[in-house]
Amino acid sequence: MKRIEVVAAIIHKGDKILATQRGYGEWKDFWEFPGGKMEAGETPEEALRREIWEELETRIVVERFVKTIDWDYPAFHLTMHCYLCRVESGCLKLKEHEAARWLTKDDLDSVEWLPADRDVVKEISAYP
């Protein structure tokens, strides 16, 4: 099966976390953490900073590794490295996504997350 390796940014601000809505493709309208595929030779941090700049014209600080998720989609196996991040500069301009929302832990269930994300979302909502 085809494998893809992706980095995802769990961007937090105060008690909220940023969720973005996919604007195209098979999973259009589902919600995710911004990010995308790693390129050859990149560290996860470099890939995250590049992706967030491309998608949101925003610079982030990558604070810490949270979790790696492995998930079988029908067409590929996904390995997704999730990092807690914060905004360094920029105003989260939506270049590719349809919408973005800052969600509190209590609101995390209010959007339809991509299937691979549901475990990590559950984990975040259990943080003290």
Ligand SMILES: Nc1nc2c([nH]c(=O)n2[C@@H]2O[C@H](COP(=O)(O)OP(=O)(O)OP(=O)(O)O)[C@@H](O)[C@H]2O)c(=O)[nH]1
């Ligand atoms: N960025 C991101 N991708 C996720 C998440 N959860 C999840 O299953 N994915 C999957 O991981 C892949 C991310 O790669 P991508 O954003 O570069 O994907 P894409 O299909 O837009 O690719 P493309 O930019 O090459 O056209 C997609 O297949 C996406 O469905 C998530 O929380 N964030």
